[in-house]
Every structure is written in C-alpha cells, then in structure tokens.
Amino acid sequence: MRTQEKTEQPDDAAAGGEAPVTVIIADDDPMICQTMALILQDYSRGRIRVLDTCADGVQAVAAAERDHPDVMLMDIDMPAMDGIEATDRVRHVSPGTHVLILTSLSPQRTVERAVEMGAEGFVSKTDAPQTIIERILAVRDGEPQFNQAAQRQLLDDMASTRLNAREDEARGMLDSLPERERETVILAAQGMSNQEIAERMFISERTVKAHLSSASERLSMNRVQLARLVERAGR
Known part of the structure; x- marks a missing residue:
C-alpha cells in the first residue's frame, strides 16, 4: 500500500469553505495509480485529496475501513480480491464511501454485478481529467455516474437477467x-x-x-x- 504525500493543495476549495473530497485509488497497475493520483491532485484545484493507493482488493477494504474516504476508485481485475467483491466489503466497512468502478472496459455482466455490490458508477481510465473529477465530485453528492456505454451494458444485462x-x-x-x-x-x-x-x-x-x-x-x-x-x- 502506497500512501500519497500530503502535498499542499491550491486553496480554491478552502476559500469556498468546503473540505476537499477524499479519495482512495485501488488498481494493481502502479502506473495507473500514480497517473490517476496526479490527475486528481493537479487538476482538481484543491477540490480532491488522494489519501492512498492500493494494489489489490484486500488492501482497498483495509484502507477504506481505516480512512473512510468519500470516494473510492476501484479497478475490477485485481489479485487477492477482485474489485466487485471488494466493493461489497467496502460498503460494509465504510457505508459512507461511494465506489466508482475504475475500468477501461465493461465486460458483460460487469455493470450489473458492480451495481448489485453497491457501486454507484464507472470512471474510464481514458476519460479526460475534468470528466473524472466531475464524476468524483458528483458521486460524492449522491449522483450515480454511468456513461452511455455503462448504461447500455446495464440495460443489456438486465434484459439478459429477465430472459x-x-x-x-x-x-x-x-x-x-x-x-x-x-x-x-x-x-x-x-x-x-x-x-x-x-x-x-x-x-x-x-x-x-x-x-x-x-x-x-x-x-x-x-x-x-x-x-x-x-x-x-x-x-
């Protein structure tokens, strides 16, 4: 588990009197964790603070239980425990944490399974920095975040389930x-x-x-x- 340095953030958020949204990133690719952390810290203008990065689902659950972040970005395919199971456990150990699935693909059934476990949306690793930031801020405020591809997959999964x-x-x-x-x-x-x-x-x-x-x-x-x-x- 690699804890991010508590670097000073621009004081846009502080000026508005609102505490930054706290985030933990879980992905087994250290480059993804590092890139995502830099994006959130450098582009959010102080609105987001990255608390930690995790390399697998077990670490993610432990970090959520310890730090209770506002939002967790959760990769799906990770060792020790995948992101779907980890999402379910995070929702138990830290009920106030909103989970966004961090992915580049939406395999069949992934969206429906993630939603069943408590995920509130998807963030693509290829999304523009501002889009990722907006999704994190919105989900913290209780707004589910599903792009068109995820919505389409969810509808397909639900139709398949009905059949x-x-x-x-x-x-x-x-x-x-x-x-x-x-x-x-x-x-x-x-x-x-x-x-x-x-x-x-x-x-x-x-x-x-x-x-x-x-x-x-x-x-x-x-x-x-x-x-x-x-x-x-x-x-």
Missing part, C-alpha cells in the same frame, strides 16, 4: 409435472401427434390425451400455451 429468469420459471413449471406428463407435453410441443406420442412412449392415445389434459389443468394452460412453455424452458 434467464423467465427460462428458470418455465423449467420450474415443467419440472413440477409428473415425469410421464412432462414427457408427453415436451413431445407434443415438438409437433408430434397423439398417435406418434403414443407409439414413442408405448402407451395408448387415450393415455396421451389424459396426460395432456392433466398437465393443462395443473398449469392452467391450453396445448398452445404448453408448447410455448416448453420453448421458453429450452426443452
């Missing part, structure tokens, strides 16, 4: 049927006639009709709806 939930729900409904009824419904959904199902399952057509009727009553669905259920379940 997965619908699939899980459909599978659960199918699995609630007795085995022979379930098999009959799946074969019917594949377009087989009652006669073909009977031959396939070595039962009578009357039994096929009874299985389908029973499944319809159990799930309150007609044959077309049962076929859609099988489709949603991926069977």
Whole structure:
C-alpha cells in the first residue's frame, strides 16, 4: 500500500469553505495509480485529496475501513480480491464511501454485478481529467455516474437477467409435472401427434390425451400455451 504525500493543495476549495473530497485509488497497475493520483491532485484545484493507493482488493477494504474516504476508485481485475467483491466489503466497512468502478472496459455482466455490490458508477481510465473529477465530485453528492456505454451494458444485462429468469420459471413449471406428463407435453410441443406420442412412449392415445389434459389443468394452460412453455424452458 502506497500512501500519497500530503502535498499542499491550491486553496480554491478552502476559500469556498468546503473540505476537499477524499479519495482512495485501488488498481494493481502502479502506473495507473500514480497517473490517476496526479490527475486528481493537479487538476482538481484543491477540490480532491488522494489519501492512498492500493494494489489489490484486500488492501482497498483495509484502507477504506481505516480512512473512510468519500470516494473510492476501484479497478475490477485485481489479485487477492477482485474489485466487485471488494466493493461489497467496502460498503460494509465504510457505508459512507461511494465506489466508482475504475475500468477501461465493461465486460458483460460487469455493470450489473458492480451495481448489485453497491457501486454507484464507472470512471474510464481514458476519460479526460475534468470528466473524472466531475464524476468524483458528483458521486460524492449522491449522483450515480454511468456513461452511455455503462448504461447500455446495464440495460443489456438486465434484459439478459429477465430472459434467464423467465427460462428458470418455465423449467420450474415443467419440472413440477409428473415425469410421464412432462414427457408427453415436451413431445407434443415438438409437433408430434397423439398417435406418434403414443407409439414413442408405448402407451395408448387415450393415455396421451389424459396426460395432456392433466398437465393443462395443473398449469392452467391450453396445448398452445404448453408448447410455448416448453420453448421458453429450452426443452
């Protein structure tokens, strides 16, 4: 863990009577930590003070618990503990700390997972210094900070989650049927006639009709709806 020197800041913030926003930077690349610290200290005109930099998630959690910064910039891919898990732990040990994910990419599910763990936005390592500073100041004031790419990814992740939930729900409904009824419904959904199902399952057509009727009553669905259920379940 590399503690930043408490260098004197320009007194723009002090002149306004407002204490600077305290920040901790967590990234396993020392060049990123150094560059980001310089950007925040040299371009913020005294509005931001970097307390510390950390090389992994474990250090980040310990630093948050010790210093309780206003904002933490958290990289995702770090050793010992990744930024997603570290975000969750930071929110427990320092509830007042706002976490911004520090990243150059937004892999699928990253945005949604980060939000679930308590992150309040994203900062790109390639953003202009003023943009990074504005995001830090805004998130300290309770304004979530998601750029267009992160917003788009979040919407995509949520849509994917809804689809997965619908699939899980459909599978659960199918699995609630007795085995022979379930098999009959799946074969019917594949377009087989009652006669073909009977031959396939070595039962009578009357039994096929009874299985389908029973499944319809159990799930309150007609044959077309049962076929859609099988489709949603991926069977």
